[in-house]
Amino acid sequence: MKISFPHMSPVIVYKRLLEMFGHEVVVPPTPTQKTFDLGVKHSPEFACFPLKVILGSYIEAIEMGAQMIMTSGGHGPCRAGYYGELHSRILKNLGYDVEIVIIDAIFPKFNDFIKKARKITNGASIFKVAKVFKVVYNLSKAIDRIEKRIEKMRAYEVNEGDCDKVWDKILKKFDKVNTIAEVEAIEKEAYGMLDNVPVVKVEEDSKIRVGVIGEIYVVMESSVNMEIEKTLGKLGVETERSQYLSDWIEHNIIPKFMRDKKIDNIIDEGKEFIEIEIGGHAVENVGYIKHFKERGFDGIIHLMPFGCLPELVNQSIVPTIIEKFDLPVLTIPIDEQTGKANNQTRIEAFVDLIKGKKELRLNNGKSKIS
Amino acid sequence: MKIGIPRALVYYYYYPIWVSMFEELGAEVVISDETSKNMINEGIKLTVQEICVPIKIFNSHVLNLIEKGVDYVFIPRLVSIKKYETFCPKFLGLPDMAKNVFKDFEDRIISPKISSSTDNITNLSSYKEVMKKLNIPSGKMKSALKVASKKFEEFRNLSLKGFTISEILEGKTSGKKPFKNTAPDTVNIGLLGYVYNVYDNFISMDIISKFRSLGVNVVTFDMLSEKEIYKHMGHLNKHLFWTFSNKILGAGMYFLNEDQFDGIIHITAFGCGPDSYIGKMMELDSDKKHKPFLTIRVDEHTGESHLVTRVEAFTDMLKRKKMSQVGRVSV
Known part of the structure; x- marks a missing residue:
């Protein structure tokens, strides 16, 4: 049976995982405007942007022959945990014959988990x-x-x-x-x-560093975020993200007593601003702003997909953080109409701003630009 | 001591608990004014642009209370009222957002974490912060919550009888029977929507009265028992994560599957995330069941005239359909 998965970089990891279990894998094509349009057409208007892209991506994979799709579930409060359920209803209504296997947490539905895990592991010992x-x-x-x-x-x-x-x-x-x-x-x-x-x-002092934070899908999948890291790189800016697949695996799959506590610590930092976990990576992202500030970063780019519930809460809190840490933050909302040109200007202006700010600091308050 | 409670969000469901609790504790309770255009305009200025309308309205009410000169504003953090379920992220982060919007008022916001296993959220552990902030001994709090619990049960019983929350709030229930048109060709409509959309007359434009003036019976989720709500949800692999959204979805499934309902209306506020899922699921299922389903999306600019037209057209359509079924008139 041909199997596929949501396109979120680095796809090669999921591909190898499934291939090593002996599956025939259909790698969904890198999302393009066509994918967005396909997804938007069949999704509810106020669904968050990743739901729409992933739906478009599934349709493309199915048309390439995928018969089964593996994806992750969740228990909320972020809407992403329900993606699989909604996707399978929409696809079924469109007449696609595809099985979506949603891997949820082990508890409370233990048997269900084992059954689905067996499908993925394909009878391996x-x-x-x-x-x-x-x-x-x-x-x-x-x-x-x-x-x-x-x-x-x-x-x-x-x-x-x-x-x-x-x-x-x-x-x-x-x-x-x-x-x-x-x-x-x-x-x-x-x-x-x-x-x-x-x-x-380049001398260490004059290096410009920007942290890219935000909702996991738009941060990791460069095809939906206008290749933000390449764009910044071209402007001479070093970047680091708040989300990496290995961190996600470490934090979500490896048991607490065994794992590296890096992400746990960052979440604790974030609780200064949002007291409890509110879903998605909201608290973690706020913690990362502090983390990047402490490591001497010069600015933050905050990516927010249209309609993202946890990041909307974050957006309300960001102004306070900017003030407190004296750290420029640029929030960029992302949807299917996010034009590169428009945002290119904003990003360039932002980079100019942080460069000027840094220069001012290095020259003890005297700017070279008069 | 004046405690302000915003007339927004789940106020319409939980006011019996919160008002009587603070009154029992000897505080003067101040409720914000009813939502108005002016209030919303002020709230919008304070709130991030993309967020849903109910949160914008909520901020307007908090502002209204601060202007009224209250000592504290009560902004509870609703975490969970059912096992394995939770609230929308905006409810979870509500006090955090409010503390950032109303910075000067930050330390006068009372935001207890409400976490309970039932709808009746009068467990002592949920009100620890109230006790701490207002220096209340636990014995006093316990007895206040006991009164609150009784008030809530009374309130819920009136809802279950078929009274709307507006009627209960205005005290129009004693010695009366809930509205019910018993003529054989009466149209019955299931109305879906959160209490803060349906019962905030600015948002819903008092849609229930509009239907009743046309002789239509309207049932909302708060008039259904827990059992009725979950009756037709068995086929779902997974419930939604948000308790009130599950109640709406369950009510929707109930209206779809029970023959006495002729049509369903979903009132949703602009930008509501969970509603986008409910809307899609209802849309797909109502197609299969051949039951008319209408979504009315409201935002801060919505005018009343277009609503009246849609309400009337929907009612007319259902009446014609029903008449042809009853066989009294062939159209």
Whole structure:
């Protein structure tokens, strides 16, 4: 049976996960305006933007032959936990014959979880399941480490686009991995390739760093956020996101006593502004603003999909945070009509602003621009 | 001591508890004015643009209370009133948003975390912050909550009899029977919508009275028992996450599956996230059941005339359909 999944970068991780369990995988095409239009057409108007993109993406995957779709569930209060249910109703009504397997939390529906997990693991033994998860987890970590380095390098590359060319090559190499040793070897090779990319030397003091925070889908999936990291890189800005797949796995799948407490600590920081978890990554994002400030970042770009409930609460709180931390934050709402040109201007203006602010600080209050 | 309670959001469901609780504690309770165009205009200025209308209205009411000179404003954080269920993120973050909008008033906002296993939210643990902030011994709080609990049960019983919350609020229930047109060709409509949309007359433009003046019987979710609400929800793999949304969806399924209802109307406020799901699910299912389903979306600019036309047209359509079924008139 041909199986597909929602398109959220890095897709290669989900692809390997399913392939290693012996499934035939249909990788959905990278979302384009056509995908958005398809999704918008069949979604409720006030649904959040990711629901619409993912619906469009499913339709494209089904038309490429997918018969089953694997996705994650959830227990709210964010609407994303109900995506699968709504998607399957809409698709059924449109006449598509597809099974959507929604993986929910283990409790309270334990048997249901096991039944669905078996579908994914395709009859593999518990040892194989453990091995596959280990490989995939290591793969996601390696990919995130390399991407973090590229996010820094892009700002200083001599020939525009060099880093991304190398990045594509690296991802192609990862496409075939089966063991942890292979992941490690490719990661090492990747660093070698990146070392050969010519970069301009910039003094540590004058480097500009921007943190990209927001709802997980629009932060991770570059095709819906106007490739924000590339855009910033071209303007000579280093970036780091609040969301990485390996962090998500660490925080959501690995038991509390075993995992790295990084995300837990950031959430605790966020509780200064939002006292309880309100769904999505709202509290975590607020915590990340503080985290980035403490690490000396110069600004924050806050991506918010249209209609996102938790991020709307965040948006109400951001003005206070800007004031408190003296840190510029640019909130960009994202929907199917988000034009690149319009936002390009806003982003450039924002980068100019933080550059000016930094210069002012470095020159003890005297600006070079008079 | 003056405690202000905003006449917004779940005030229309929980005022019996909160008003009588504060009165029992010896406070003077001040309720904000009824929603008006002027109030909303002030609220919009304070609120982020994209957020739903009910939150904008809520901020207008808080502002109204502050202008009235209250000592404290009561903004509870509704977390959960049913196991495994919760509230919309905007309810969960409501005090946080309010504290940022009304910065000078921050330390005079009372925001207890309401977390209970039933609709009747009079468990002592939900009101810890009230006790702390106002220095109330737990014995006194307990007896206040006991009175509040009784008031809430009385209120719910009146709703279940078929009185609207507006009627209960105005005290028009004693010695009267709820409105019911018993003529054989009467149209029965199920009205879906949160209490703060249906019973805020600015939002709903008093739609229930409009239907009644046309002789239509209207049933809302608060008139249904828990059992009726969950009667037709069994086929769902997964309930929604938000308790009041589940009540609306359950009521919708009830109206769809019970033959006495001729049509369903969903009043939703601009920008409501959970309603976008309910709307789609109702739309898909009403198609299968061949039952007319109308969505009325209201925002801060909605005028009354267009609503009247839609209400009348929908009623006429249902009447014609019913007449041809009853066989009294062939159209």
